[in-house]
Amino acid sequence: MMESNTATMGNLPRGIGICTTIPDILYLPELVFGGLVWILVACTLVVPANPQAWVMFVSLFCFSMTFIWMVLFFCGMHNNRGSWAAADLAYHAIAAFFYLSASVALAKVTLEIKETTPLNSRNYKLDISAVVFSYVATLLYFIHTIFSAIRWKSF
Numbered sequence: 001m002m003e004s005n006t007a008t009m010g011n012l013p014r015g016i017g018i019c020t021t022i023p024d025i026l027y028l029p030e031l032v033f034g035g036l037v038w039i040l041v042a043c044t045l046v047v048p049a050n051p052q053a054w055v056m057f058v059s060l061f062c063f064s065m066t067f068i069w070m071v072l073f074f075c076g077m078h079n080n081r082g083s084w085a086a087a088d089l090a091y092h093a094i095a096a097f098f099y100l101s102a103s104v105a106l107a108k109v110t111l112e113i114k115e116t117t118p119l120n121s122r123n124y125k126l127d128i129s130a131v132v133f134s135y136v137a138t139l140l141y142f143i144h145t146i147f148s149a150i151r152w153k154s155f
Contacts, residue, residue, distance in 0.1 A: 012084055012151075014076030023092075023147030026140055027070040031138040032120035035064040040130035041106070044123045051105040058102040060128070062095045062141070080154030089148040103134040 018024040038059040041052055048152060078084035110127040117124045 007020045010038065012078045012080050012088075013073065014078070015074060018073050020072065023144040023151070024070075026144045026147075027066060027073075029064050030072070030137060030140045030144065031063060032142060033067045033133050034066065036133045037130055037137055038063055040126050040133065041125060044130065047106065050146050051109045055102040055106045059134075059137075062137075067093070082152070084129065085148070085152040085155050089145065089152045090146040092141055092148050094145070096138060096145050099134060099138040099141055104136050107131045107133055 011022045013024055013061070018027060038056065041055050041059065044052070069088070072078065106127070110131050113124065113127065
């Protein structure tokens with residue numbers, strides 16, 4: 001006798017379902033914290049501008065791509081294909097890596113300007129906030145990556 005395979009097949013949400021399923025519920029916090037990083041870094045003036053440029057690139061790229069990715073999932077463009085689950089995993093892994101590198105660079109620059117700037121300086125406070133929100137965004141993308149990997153394995 002042949003046994004039937006009753007393993008559950010993965011499911012990618014569409015429509016309002018992206019606001020009720022893990023990891024897709026993380027799209028909105030990723031957008032909020034990524035947007036905060038983008039805004040805070042744009043408001044500050046740091047002498048070594050090169051790390052700030054990388055942080056701006058990462059925050060703008062991830063904000064834009066996350067918004068596009070969320071809209072694609074909302075519209076159901078994925079047609080519940082496993083390749084979309086793999087692409088979701090790949091994108092969020094890359095975003096988590098980018099944000100981690102940007103967060104470390106931003107934290108290093110912020111620690112360096114601490115020595116030359118008064119601690120009650122507006123720019124220093126904005127940089128501290130940007131570092132905190134950048135690490136929160138990194139954590140959100142990392143958690144999304146883990147849950148995307150679990151979902152991808154179910155396909």
